[in-house]
Amino acid sequence: MDEFGAMDSPAHRLDARAKAVATIAFIVAVMSFPPYELSGLAPFVIYPVVLLALSGIPPAFILRKVLIAAPFAICIGLFNPLFDRHPVVLPGGLVVAGGWISFASILFRFALTVSAALVWVASSGMHRLCAGLERIGAPRAFVVQLLFLHRYLFVVADEGLRMRRAMDLRSAGARGPSLRVYGSITGHLLLRALDRAHRVYAAMRARGFDGRVRALRETESRIGDAAFVVCWIAFFAIARKWNLAEALGAWITGGAR
Amino acid sequence: MSHHIVEARDLAHVYPDGHEAIRGITFRIAHGESVGVIGPNGAGKSTLLLHLNGCLLPSRGEVRVGEFPVTRETSPQVRRAVGMVFQDPDDQLFMPTVLDDVAFGPLNYGLAPGEARQRAVAALERVGMANLQEQTPYRLSAGEKRAVAIATILAMTPDIVVMDEPSSNLDPRGRRRLIELLKSFEHTRIIATHDLELVLEVCSRVILLDAGSVVTEGPAADVMNDESLMLKHGLERPHSLRHKHPH
Amino acid sequence: MHMADALISPAVGGTMWAASAGLLAWCARKIRQTLDDRLVPLMGVLGAFIFAAQMINFTIPATGSSGHLGGGLILAVLLGPYASFVVIASVLTVQALFFADGGLLALGCNIFNLGFFPAFVALPLIYRPIVRDARGGVRLWLGSMLAAIVGLQLGAFGVVIETTLSGISELPFDKFVMLMQPIHLAIGIVEGLATAAVVAFVARTRPEALVMPSAPVDFSVNLRPVQTGLLIAAVIVGGALSWFASSHPDGLEWSMGKVSGREELESREAGIHEDMARVQEKTAFLPDYGFKTGEPEETQAWPAVNAGTTISGLVGGAMVVALAGLAGYLLRLRRKTA
Ligand SMILES: Nc1ncnc2c1ncn2[C@@H]1O[C@H](COP(=O)(O)OP(=O)(O)OP(=O)(O)O)[C@@H](O)[C@H]1O
Ligand SMILES: [Mg+2]
Numbered sequence: 052m053d054e055f056g057a058m059d060s061p062a063h064r065l066d067a068r069a070k071a072v073a074t075i076a077f078i079v080a081v082m083s084f085p086p087y088e089l090s091g092l093a094p095f096v097i098y099p100v101v102l103l104a105l106s107g108i109p110p111a112f113i114l115r116k117v118l119i120a121a122p123f124a125i126c127i128g129l130f131n132p133l134f135d136r137h138p139v140v141l142p143g144g145l146v147v148a149g150g151w152i153s154f155a156s157i158l159f160r161f162a163l164t165v166s167a168a169l170v171w172v173a174s175s176g177m178h179r180l181c182a183g184l185e186r187i188g189a190p191r192a193f194v195v196q197l198l199f200l201h202r203y204l205f206v207v208a209d210e211g212l213r214m215r216r217a218m219d220l221r222s223a224g225a226r227g228p229s230l231r232v233y234g235s236i237t238g239h240l241l242l243r244a245l246d247r248a249h250r251v252y253a254a255m256r257a258r259g260f261d262g263r264v265r266a267l268r269e270t271e272s273r274i275g276d277a278a279f280v281v282c283w284i285a286f287f288a289i290a291r292k293w294n295l296a297e298a299l300g301a302w303i304t305g306g307a308r
Numbered sequence: 309m310s311h312h313i314v315e316a317r318d319l320a321h322v323y324p325d326g327h328e329a330i331r332g333i334t335f336r337i338a339h340g341e342s343v344g345v346i347g348p349n350g351a352g353k354s355t356l357l358l359h360l361n362g363c364l365l366p367s368r369g370e371v372r373v374g375e376f377p378v379t380r381e382t383s384p385q386v387r388r389a390v391g392m393v394f395q396d397p398d399d400q401l402f403m404p405t406v407l408d409d410v411a412f413g414p415l416n417y418g419l420a421p422g423e424a425r426q427r428a429v430a431a432l433e434r435v436g437m438a439n440l441q442e443q444t445p446y447r448l449s450a451g452e453k454r455a456v457a458i459a460t461i462l463a464m465t466p467d468i469v470v471m472d473e474p475s476s477n478l479d480p481r482g483r484r485r486l487i488e489l490l491k492s493f494e495h496t497r498i499i500a501t502h503d504l505e506l507v508l509e510v511c512s513r514v515i516l517l518d519a520g521s522v523v524t525e526g527p528a529a530d531v532m533n534d535e536s537l538m539l540k541h542g543l544e545r546p547h548s549l550r551h552k553h554p555h
Numbered sequence: 556m557h558m559a560d561a562l563i564s565p566a567v568g569g570t571m572w573a574a575s576a577g578l579l580a581w582c583a584r585k586i587r588q589t590l591d592d593r594l595v596p597l598m599g600v601l602g603a604f605i606f607a608a609q610m611i612n613f614t615i616p617a618t619g620s621s622g623h624l625g626g627g628l629i630l631a632v633l634l635g636p637y638a639s640f641v642v643i644a645s646v647l648t649v650q651a652l653f654f655a656d657g658g659l660l661a662l663g664c665n666i667f668n669l670g671f672f673p674a675f676v677a678l679p680l681i682y683r684p685i686v687r688d689a690r691g692g693v694r695l696w697l698g699s700m701l702a703a704i705v706g707l708q709l710g711a712f713g714v715v716i717e718t719t720l721s722g723i724s725e726l727p728f729d730k731f732v733m734l735m736q737p738i739h740l741a742i743g744i745v746e747g748l749a750t751a752a753v754v755a756f757v758a759r760t761r762p763e764a765l766v767m768p769s770a771p772v773d774f775s776v777n778l779r780p781v782q783t784g785l786l787i788a789a790v791i792v793g794g795a796l797s798w799f800a801s802s803h804p805d806g807l808e809w810s811m812g813k814v815s816g817r818e819e820l821e822s823r824e825a826g827i828h829e830d831m832a833r834v835q836e837k838t839a840f841l842p843d844y845g846f847k848t849g850e851p852e853e854t855q856a857w858p859a860v861n862a863g864t865t866i867s868g869l870v871g872g873a874m875v876v877a878l879a880g881l882a883g884y885l886l887r888l889r890r891k892t893a
Contacts, residue, residue: 203599
């Protein structure tokens with residue numbers, strides 16, 4: 052993910068704030084449709100697709116991430132066909148439980164919102180994202196926390212991975228160690244994390260840290276960013292109000308209502 | 309200028325768990341000198357270095373940097389004079405991008421962002437890493453991380469540079485670059501390391517520590533040429549010395 | 556128990572966002588007031604620790620399955636309520652942003668469910684009073700278990716309420732409660748065990764590490780009544796519903812897979828489907844649903860999904876999606892050639 056954050060593209064050059072606002076508007080618009088909506092959601096595909104295309108991030112990457120995250124939505128969504136069995140007539144005379152329609156709608160929304168959020172993050176990179184968050188007014192302590200978490204995520208996770216590997220090598224295929232052994236392994240990991248925090252703090256103090264984390268950043272807002280936000284929000288509003296897909300379909304199929 | 313003298317008098321440190329890691333160390337390092345601190349694992353090298361900029365405070369004795377004894381009150385000034393490169397660069401590079409990281413110190417000392425950026429870029433150029441400005445520290449190689457960590461110190465224009473194991477994890481080329489860089493400094497340099505060849509090339513003097521005390525100190529080549537002394541303290545005589553002075 | 560965007564209505568999501576944002580701002584202020592700048596790297600690294608700890612599994616005593624630390628309670632124990640809430644919020648944010656685990660709209664809900672209850676309920680009302688400064692033994696284990704169970708029961712209940720209020724999932728409230736609470740009883744026990752094991756180890760090997768920089772808690776209200784009420788509720792919920800857990804052994808696996816990382820994804824999906832199949836058998840809903848031809852027997856008023864609209868909707872929808880794809884493709888092409 053971080054690789055993509057360091058790329059350069061029209062999507063990357065947009066202010067992280069602009070992307071944040073547009074993406075949140077997108078998610079709210081998508082989620083505000085009634086449960087049975089399908090065709091009305093279709094025009095919203097355009098937003099993640101355009102952003103993705105502008106960013107040059109490989110679509111397969113986003114697709115994979117969306118699939119990985121899918122089980123939970125599928126899992127809860129599957130209850131809809133179970134509990135909502137009101138018949139619905141589909142074109143061609145097929146009758147299905149209404150729950151299937153709302154299930155499909157859930158999956159569609161899921162794919163839309165997750166992919167939009169992923170493209171937004173991947174095309175921003177963590178530090179631009181955080182700078183954007185801060186300027187929107189997120190608490191400083193939280194923004195700094197996000198930066199530090201992200202910075203040490205991989206460093207500490209690598210330590211965890213090494214410990215797990217060492218443990219697996221000696222555990223002869225058992226599913227996991229006993230609670231006692233677990234306590235000592237994870238406890239060690241915790242102690243190492245605490246030591247690390249201590250050393251990082253020493254290094255920060257050594258360079259004059261006084262409780263405030265200052266960062267260089269360039270803060271011009273450009274017309275382009277504002278236009279980006281305004282255009283998309285206008286589009287979302289229109290697509291939310293009128294079912295564009297259906298209008299197009301009706302026009303093509305010759306006015307079948 | 310007497311400002312850059314580093315001095316320890318009967319310095320001792322007891323960790324909170326009761327372990328006395330250094331016990332009564334005394335030395336004096338003059339302006340512009342380059343000194344190696346050597347000794348086996350656990351000798352107390354890192355503990356000693358952490359006292360030089362007030363990261364740790366003495367349990368007994370004192371450290372003086374220039375005119376100041378290092379105390380909680382003086383440590384902000386001391387830290388401006390003493391730049392510390394830590395053993396693990398991951399601990400030192402905590403900001404989201406390389407440039408932000410190098411500019412961290414200058415910004416904390418009140419430089420305007422534009423000025424801080426200039427300083428940071430100049431420091432990165434000095435270590436040959438100016439092309440990495442926008443990278444995330446996590447993605448750098450070990451050698452690049454080390455070089456950037458050194459740049460974070462240079463950007464604060466210290467008088468004294470203190471380094472803990474600067475050549476660990478470096479490949480031969482990275483190490484060679486580091487040695488050339490260290491040789492080019494006019495700063496007072498204090499380097500704790502197991503890389504004795506590096507000490508030989510960069511340092512004029514060594515302090516040999518074992519079990520928290522100074523065993524001996526003297527000109528680098530002399531101390532390290534004493535085979536039995538070196539072996540006794542878990543070290544060995546550097547190869548390059550063997551060729552010059554066969555027994 | 557991460558909720559996904561697809562199940563949340565904007566009203567519920569927005570409300571919970573506001574609640575969590577408010578809490579976050581309040582905690583941030585409290586942290587600033589402590590003036591302890593050691594917290595900055597400490598919180599960051601401990602957040603990373605939670606990710607790492609989730610990669611290490613252990614065998615749950617007396618069962619065949621394995622579990623791992625969720626993290627809310629141990630963070631609260633180590634950092635106190637304010638800092639731990641900010642850390643949990645950051646962990647969930649990174650999970651939502653980078654791993655698509657729980658959505659953006661649902662983030663407010665997730666932060667509240669998983670952050671508020673351990674930090675502001677389980678820790679001050681249960682863990683602290685029971686454990687006090689015990690470094691092991693019955694107090695520590697009991698306090699950790701109860702705190703973790705209560706925290707997760709409340710969190711699970713939050714999920715149920717938020718999902719039901721959103722009205723997107725058709726799962727009825729009572730069935731959802733019966734599904735979530737017992738599963739989270741099991742998760743809570745696992746969480747309590749893991750937390751106690753880690754705290755006990757640290758207390759043994761490096762007790763001073765548990766004395767964290769300035770972790771203020773103390774609310775100056777009388778906690779007794781609330782506390783006993785919560786305990787009774789926890790016991791009732793746990794006891795009355797444990798039959799479900801025992802009659803439903805796969806529930807543990809299922810929920811475990813859900814809170815755990817991605818590494819057991821395939822097995823987890825298989826587990827879910829088996830589980831779903833069992834639920835279906837049990838409730839015997841299958842007979843009258845599925846694809847049927849002919850006239851619908853029921854002619855009840857139901858959100859009108861009329862075939863005419865659906866035809867044009869389908870055609871138009873497909874067209875729009877295709878157009879969007881084409882636009883994206885062209886844009887990419889232009890970027891490549893440019
Ligand atoms: N935070 C600490 N708490 C307790 N004991 C410590 C701590 N840090 C170091 N020690 C102990 O102090 C002694 C000196 O450690 P130090 O890290 O200074 O040695 P070193 O010479 O740098 O070793 P190495 O060559 O392995 O880096 C060791 O015995 C070590 O176990
Ligand atoms: Mg050392």
